[in-house]
Amino acid sequence: MSTHRSSDPLERFLGGPVLWIGLLAITLFAMGPFLWVLSASLKTRVELYAAPITYIPTHPTFQNYVEAWTSRLTPFSRFFANSLWVSSVTMVATIVISTLAGYALARFRFVGKNTLMLVFLATQMFPAVLLIAPLLSQWYALGLIDTYQALIYSNFSFTVPFTVWMLVGYFESIPRELEESAMIDGSSRFGALLRIVVPLSAPGIAATAIFAFVSSWSELLFATTFTSQTQMRTLSAGLLYMAGQYEVQWGQLSAGVMISTVPVAVLFIFLQRHLIQGLTAGALKG
Amino acid sequence: MNQQATIAVPAPRALLSRGMRETLANYAYLLPVAICLGGTVLFPILKAMHMSLYHNVLIRPQDYRFIGLGNYVRMVEDPTFWLTLKNSFIWVFFSVSLQFLFGFAAALLLNAPFKGRAFFRTINLLPWIIPGVVVALVWEYLYQPNYGPINDILRRVGLMREPVAWLSNVDLAMPAVIFTNIWRGIPFFAIMILAGLQAIPDDIYEAATVDGASVTQRFWHVTLPMLRPIIVVATATRIIWTFNYADLIFVMTSGGPANATQITSTYTLLQAYTDLDFGYAATLSVILLVIMLVFTALYLKLTKGVESVAG
Numbered sequence: 251m252s253t254h255r256s257s258d259p260l261e262r263f264l265g266g267p268v269l270w271i272g273l274l275a276i277t278l279f280a281m282g283p284f285l286w287v288l289s290a291s292l293k294t295r296v297e298l299y300a301a302p303i304t305y306i307p308t309h310p311t312f313q314n315y316v317e318a319w320t321s322r323l324t325p326f327s328r329f330f331a332n333s334l335w336v337s338s339v340t341m342v343a344t345i346v347i348s349t350l351a352g353y354a355l356a357r358f359r360f361v362g363k364n365t366l367m368l369v370f371l372a373t374q375m376f377p378a379v380l381l382i383a384p385l386l387s388q389w390y391a392l393g394l395i396d397t398y399q400a401l402i403y404s405n406f407s408f409t410v411p412f413t414v415w416m417l418v419g420y421f422e423s424i425p426r427e428l429e430e431s432a433m434i435d436g437s438s439r440f441g442a443l444l445r446i447v448v449p450l451s452a453p454g455i456a457a458t459a460i461f462a463f464v465s466s467w468s469e470l471l472f473a474t475t476f477t478s479q480t481q482m483r484t485l486s487a488g489l490l491y492m493a494g495q496y497e498v499q500w501g502q503l504s505a506g507v508m509i510s511t512v513p514v515a516v517l518f519i520f521l522q523r524h525l526i527q528g529l530t531a532g533a534l535k536g
Numbered sequence: 537m538n539q540q541a542t543i544a545v546p547a548p549r550a551l552l553s554r555g556m557r558e559t560l561a562n563y564a565y566l567l568p569v570a571i572c573l574g575g576t577v578l579f580p581i582l583k584a585m586h587m588s589l590y591h592n593v594l595i596r597p598q599d600y601r602f603i604g605l606g607n608y609v610r611m612v613e614d615p616t617f618w619l620t621l622k623n624s625f626i627w628v629f630f631s632v633s634l635q636f637l638f639g640f641a642a643a644l645l646l647n648a649p650f651k652g653r654a655f656f657r658t659i660n661l662l663p664w665i666i667p668g669v670v671v672a673l674v675w676e677y678l679y680q681p682n683y684g685p686i687n688d689i690l691r692r693v694g695l696m697r698e699p700v701a702w703l704s705n706v707d708l709a710m711p712a713v714i715f716t717n718i719w720r721g722i723p724f725f726a727i728m729i730l731a732g733l734q735a736i737p738d739d740i741y742e743a744a745t746v747d748g749a750s751v752t753q754r755f756w757h758v759t760l761p762m763l764r765p766i767i768v769v770a771t772a773t774r775i776i777w778t779f780n781y782a783d784l785i786f787v788m789t790s791g792g793p794a795n796a797t798q799i800t801s802t803y804t805l806l807q808a809y810t811d812l813d814f815g816y817a818a819t820l821s822v823i824l825l826v827i828m829l830v831f832t833a834l835y836l837k838l839t840k841g842v843e844s845v846a847g
Contacts (some may be wrong), residue, residue, distance in 0.1 A: 276642050
């Protein structure tokens with residue numbers, strides 16, 4: 251965009267000092283809160299509540315992590331396992347459901363197909379609070395309170411509409427001729443979908459999978475409402491429960507925050523290219 | 537009719553049955569999505585509409601009865617509901633406009649060519665992926681009056697003398713939660729606008745430069761017009777999302793102090809959680825849905841139908 255050797259002094263100013271000061275400012279703003287919590291999670295109890303607050307722990311310790319992970323009141327090891335299970339199953343099921351639906355919408359002619367696409371678009375914008383009361387009474391009636399199923403099914407309400415919508419776009423971009431020649435060679439339509447279309451749309455499917463995993467991992471309201479036992483809480487619900495205790499343990503809470511953040515942060519760092527391409531593709535075509 | 541009769545018509549029976557078979561097979565692909573969204577979205581929404589017509593407070597089951605539009609009348613007469621609408625407007629307006637402004641600036645910075653750009657991009661976009669409850673608790677800690685670093689830094693710099701209880705001060709609580717939401721939302725706009733910037737072909741800039749356009753002229757006459765579609769999409773989805781978003785305020789202040797940060801979506805939650813008034817909570821959520829649908833319809837009209845969004 252802006253070349254380094256420009257004769258325009260304004261452009262050189264923007265590409266030089268403004269760029270570096272701006273980058274420094276936004277990076278500090280984005281990372282500051284994480285650095286504070288990381289530092290707090292490594293402090294001793296005495297240092298956490300010391301009068302002039304410190305920014306770098308004087309005697310760094312992993313005690314808060316050990317306590318949070320093994321605590322009986324707020325067992326983060328259990329919360330972590332619950333989050334991992336709920337998010338993974340939601341992710342796999344979401345991919346299966348939305349691959350089938352996305353393929354059908356991309357390839358077949360239906361009465362009211364555009365209406366259906368609009369419904370998927372509108373559903374993405376539904377407020378989660380709308381579903382809390384009716385889903386609670388529904389899961390209660392079905393005896394699913396304090397089960398993984400209730401959380402997984404509820405997560406579909408926000409993962410599936412978006413992933414279907416994203417995958418329709420991907421499948422439409424794959425030429426029909428490839429499947430058609432496979433079908434002429436004797437493959438069934440479903441076989442052609444599995445062997446031709448799915449491998450070709452792997453980047454799109456990967457992006458939707460990360461989306462489904464990360465948004466389930468972050469989900470709070472369903473997880474808090476549809477579970478009552480400590481053993482069934484996810485990380486988000488467990489953190490909220492911990493913060494609601496009569497005395498907030500900032501050290502353990504900071505450790506819990508790091509435990510909840512690191513997995514998605516690592517996923518993001520390694521897979522951000524796929525994720526960002528997938529998420530912005532729909533909007534860019536507009 | 538006569539003219540049509542001259543056109544050759546294939547045997548209708550065989551074609552119909554084969555077509556029927558194919559159609560049924562095609563609909564089978566949609567069966568899982570129909571069951572899944574029927575059970576977790578469609579049926580619950582109908583159920584919420586049904587619930588909104590009943591007096592339904594969980595701790596008083598003996599009072600459960602049909603009251604028609606009673607809950608809606610109560611809502612119109614409820615001054616707190618109108619206050620939450622006003623708060624929602626403030627929450628959405630300041631959150632989205634400032635997220636957009638800073639997100640745009642961040643995207644321009646992260647689009648410039650410099651060493652280590654990939655690294656800076658990753659760490660600046662990171663807040664986008666962090667769970668809402670984590671964001672809320674981290675900022676609760678930052679705002680904490682005695683052990684929080686914000687008060688400490690402001691006092692060390694000399695901008696403040698006494699520690700301030702940001703989240704329990706009626707005048708400061710809303711700006712404080714909005715500020716947190718801005719921090720959280722900047723990466724979303726940065727990602728969208730960055731993608732838009734990368735999609736602008738380089739030769740347009742080169743042609744503009746050859747024609748003697750300055751850097752500001754290129755921004756106003758090339759960058760902005762080219763980004764218009766993505767700005768519209770990103771802003772509209774963000775407005776809806778922020779209007780519906782309850783996690784942050786719910787965790788940080790529960791809408792307090794004295795409803796200073798109570799937006800309509802957190803008010804709906806509190807009706808269900810604290811007052812266990814599911815009838816009224818359902819009523820408020822139906823109204824949230826109506827507001828959302830009206831806005832989505834306007835947005836789709838603005839972007840001329842789903843095609844331009846769906847591509």
